[in-house]
Amino acid sequence: MLKIYNSLSRKAEDFKPYDLRQVLMYTCGPTVYSYPTIGNYRTYILGDILLRTLKFNGYIVKYVMNLTDVGHLSGDNLGDADTGEDRVEKAALEEGKTAKEITDFYINAFMKDLAVLNISTPSKFTRATEYITQQIALIQQLEEKGYTYATKDGIYFDTAKFKNYGKLSGMSSEQILEGARVEPNPEKRNPADFALWKFSAEGTNRLQEWNSPWGIGFPGWHIECSAMAINELGESIDVHLGGEDLRMIHHQNEIAQSECATEKTFSKYWMHGAFLQVDGKRMGKSEGNAYTIEDVVGKGFKPLALRYFYFGAHYRTQQNFTWEALENAQNSLLKIYEILGSYKLQDGMTPSQKYRDLFEETINDDLNMPQALAVFWDLLKSSLPESEKLLTALELDKVLGIGLEQNVAYIVPSAVMDLAKTRDQYRKSGIWDKADKVRKELFQMGYVVEDKSDGTFRVKKQF
Ligand code: AMP
Ligand code: ZN
Numbered sequence: 038m039l040k041i042y043n044s045l046s047r048k049a050e051d052f053k054p055y056d057l058r059q060v061l062m063y064t065c066g067p068t069v070y071s072y073p074t075i076g077n078y079r080t081y082i083l084g085d086i087l088l089r090t091l092k093f094n095g096y097i098v099k100y101v102m103n104l105t106d107v108g109h110l111s112g113d114n115l116g117d118a119d120t121g122e123d124r125v126e127k128a129a130l131e132e133g134k135t136a137k138e139i140t141d142f143y144i145n146a147f148m149k150d151l152a153v154l155n156i157s158t159p160s161k162f163t164r165a166t167e168y169i170t171q172q173i174a175l176i177q178q179l180e181e182k183g184y185t186y187a188t189k190d191g192i193y194f195d196t197a198k199f200k201n202y203g204k205l206s207g208m209s210s211e212q213i214l215e216g217a218r219v220e221p222n223p224e225k226r227n228p229a230d231f232a233l234w235k236f237s238a239e240g241t242n243r244l245q246e247w248n249s250p251w252g253i254g255f256p257g258w259h260i261e262c263s264a265m266a267i268n269e270l271g272e273s274i275d276v277h278l279g280g281e282d283l284r285m286i287h288h289q290n291e292i293a294q295s296e297c298a299t300e301k302t303f304s305k306y307w308m309h310g311a312f313l314q315v316d317g318k319r320m321g322k323s324e325g326n327a328y329t330i331e332d333v334v335g336k337g338f339k340p341l342a343l344r345y346f347y348f349g350a351h352y353r354t355q356q357n358f359t360w361e362a363l364e365n366a367q368n369s370l371l372k373i374y375e376i377l378g379s380y381k382l383q384d385g386m387t388p389s390q391k392y393r394d395l396f397e398e399t400i401n402d403d404l405n406m407p408q409a410l411a412v413f414w415d416l417l418k419s420s421l422p423e424s425e426k427l428l429t430a431l432e433l434d435k436v437l438g439i440g441l442e443q444n445v446a447y448i449v450p451s452a453v454m455d456l457a458k459t460r461d462q463y464r465k466s467g468i469w470d471k472a473d474k475v476r477k478e479l480f481q482m483g484y485v486v487e488d489k490s491d492g493t494f495r496v497k498k499q500f
Contacts, residue, residue, distance in 0.1 A: 039094055039401045041087075041276075042353060044284055044307040045205055049403055052306065054275040059097045061270040062088065063304070065262055065279040065287065066162070068105040069143040070128040072329040075343060075358060076313040076320045078154060080280040082344060083310040083352045083404070085156040087278065089436040090400045100159040101269045104147075106140035106166050107245045108235075109258045123255070126244050136244040140164075150330045153340040155438040161269055165261040169247050172256040172264040176233045176249075178298040188224035191235035192251050197227050199293045205307060206285040231290050232257035259290035263303070267295060277304035284309045311355045328358075336360065341440045342367035348406040348437070370439060373417070377430055377445045378497060380423035388429040392416045396433050413437065444498060453484050457496045460486060 039052040054060045064084040067073050073081075084102070091098050111121035129139045144164075151158065165172075176192060179185050184198050196202045236254040237246045246253050256264075266274055272295070279288060288307060295303035312319075315326040333343055346366035350356035392412065399408040416429055427445075434441040456479055463472035476486055480499070487495045 039090065040403055041306060041308060042403050044309050047207070050306070052276075054096070055273060055305070058095075059099060060091050060276065061274040062091070062098055062100045062276045063262070063266045063270060063274055063278070064100070064102045064159070065283055066102040066104050067143075067147055068109040068124055069140045069147065070109075070124040071143065072146055072331065073150065074320060074327045074329060075333065076315075076327070077280075078150065078156075078330070078343070079313040079347055079352075079356065080278075080310045081151070081156050082154065082347045083308070084159075084278050085438065086352075086400075086404050086406065086436065087276070087308065088157055088159075089438065090404060093397065093400065093436050098160070099270060101161050101163055101266065102159040103163045103165060103262055103265050104140070104144055105258065105261065106136070106144075106164050108165060108256050108261065123243070123245075129244055140166075150340075153330065153334075154344050155341060155440060157438075163265040163269060165256065165265070166245060168261060168265050168268065169256065171268045172260045173234075173247075173249050175260060175264045175267070175294065175298055176256075179233065179294060182297060184297045185233060186226065187251065188222065189236075190222070190224075190238075191232040191254065191257070193225060193230045194233055194290070194293060194297075195226060196229045196231070196293060199297055201296070202229065202289065202293055205289045205292055208285065231259060231286075233260050233294070259287055260294060262287075262291050263295040263298070266291075266303075267299065272299040272301045272303075274304045276306040276308060278308045278310070281309040281311050308352075310352045313356050313358055315358045317357055333363070338363055338367055339370070341444075342370050345370045345410075345439055348410050351407060352404055373413075373430075373439070374441075374444045376417055377427055377441060380427045386422065386424040386428055388432040389416070389421055389425050392419070392421075392429045393432055396436075400436055409433075409437070453479065453482060453496060456482075457484070457486055457494065461494050464488070 040049045041052050042048070043050045062084075064081070066081075067077060084100075088098055088100055106125055107123065109124050111124060111127070125136050125139060129136045132139065134142075144162075150156075176185065179194065180192070184195055185192050186195055187193070234249055234251055234254055234256055236252050237243045243255065246255055266277070277288070277291075284307070288309075292303050314320060315324075315328065318324060318326065320327050330340055330343070333340060342363055343366070346358070346363050347356070349362070349366065392415075395415075396409055396412045399405045399412055402408070413430070413433055416426060416433070419426065421429070431441055456475055460472050460475035460479070463469075463475065479486060479496070483499055484496050485499045487497065489495065
């Protein structure tokens with residue numbers, strides 16, 4: 038039985054989705070105005086591991102991730118999401134591009150990163166700008182029920198009207214805002230109230246703005262997640278994820294909007310990933326340590342080494358990134374490829390049920406990846422037949438996603454194997470120049486051939 042820690046109850050709970058077979062899952066995705074950092078990817082890996090674990094447990098998963106391409110203001114990091122500049126507008130103006138050019142570019146970059154990190158693609162990505170009508174409809178629902186009020190700069194949610202406000206964060210709205218570093222908007226009835234719709238400033242034209250029953254403007258940051266989750270997954274979902282910084286305000290506000298509109302529990306389980314730090318410090322652009330996947334690759338690392346690195350800490354504890362730790366992770370990963378690459382596959386073997394069960398126990402224990410890796414290494418060190426170890430490793434890789442199929446030497450595509458056989462025939466017939474030509478061809482395809490003393494050969498993927 039899968040157990041996960043539910044931020045709502047602050048307890049590890051048995052995972053029981055509404056439907057016995059299908060899980061409805063939502064993750065807050067990136068704001069697409071710059072390259073995501075290795076910190077952000079720690080959170081997306083958490084989503085990926087949950088998704089893979091659910092599938093390993095036999096569930097079908099409907100998984101939505103949003104792409105925030107409007108309305109995420111810079112003030113949210115200061116504790117007040119309704120102030121500051123729209124990140125996308127700012128980036129577009131700075132780079133002299135349209136908002137769509139900016140968001141398309143960073144969405145594309147995000148997709149490439151997901152692929153190289155082996156992060157499974159959600160069933161659907163939703164872009165906030167494609168759900169404006171739904172966001173307006175949700176705000177209208179809230180308005181009809183009396184949860185909203187207007188100020189000079191927008192339509193706000195009245196948090197005092199939602200009795201469960203603060204349930205997720207465990208804090209009252211005053212406590213939440215106590216640490217805020219900005220002056221709250223004096224027109225707000227309560228400092229925790231938040232914008233559902235913001236008006237475009239008078240006399241200015243934003244790059245992205247829409248008509249609404251309240252005036253021209255754009256949706257607040259929080260409403261997009263409620264509208265997209267409800268429209269794509271329904272009014273009650275099973276599990277909602279994000280980084281720990283979203284728990285106090287963004288997710289609290291998502292709950293308030295959704296539950297006041299639908300009168301149903303929005304998400305049964307809430308999961309939050311702890312932050313990644315760099316060299317023991319907070320990551321940030323101004324700190325110069327907001328590393329991207331490009332930085333990781335630029336230093337000669339495999340993106341999957343980063344994936345492996347993340348598994349070194351439980352998702353609910355902070356993790357510290359150093360280049361040295363990444364190097365250790367890469368060494369371990371290459372060692373795994375090497376060990377498995379030296380094994381031979383025999384017919385008629387099946388994966389080990391014992392190791393599958395041991396592994397499942399660890400991932401089902403609130404996604405305990407450090408322990409799951411320990412089970413994986415125990416498997417490699419065990420005295421099981423090589424072939425059984427290989428097959429089991431491939432089975433466990435359905436969750437780990439460390440690229441065994443692509444990277445373990447013994448798994449060679451048949452076209453490559455055919456070429457290697459041709460080369461072997463040339464070699465055995467003494468046609469050295471042709472044998473050499475094929476060897477070079479294989480090398481260009483990423484494979485090396487080793488001739489053994491007993492006259493056989495082996496094809497290996499090069500690293
Ligand atoms: P953003 O693009 O800022 O909206 O963030 C996208 C996701 O990354 C959110 O779930 C954040 O909570 C998460 N996140 C931001 N910084 C970090 C970090 N240093 N470590 C882990 N997750 C992070
Ligand atoms: Zn969200």
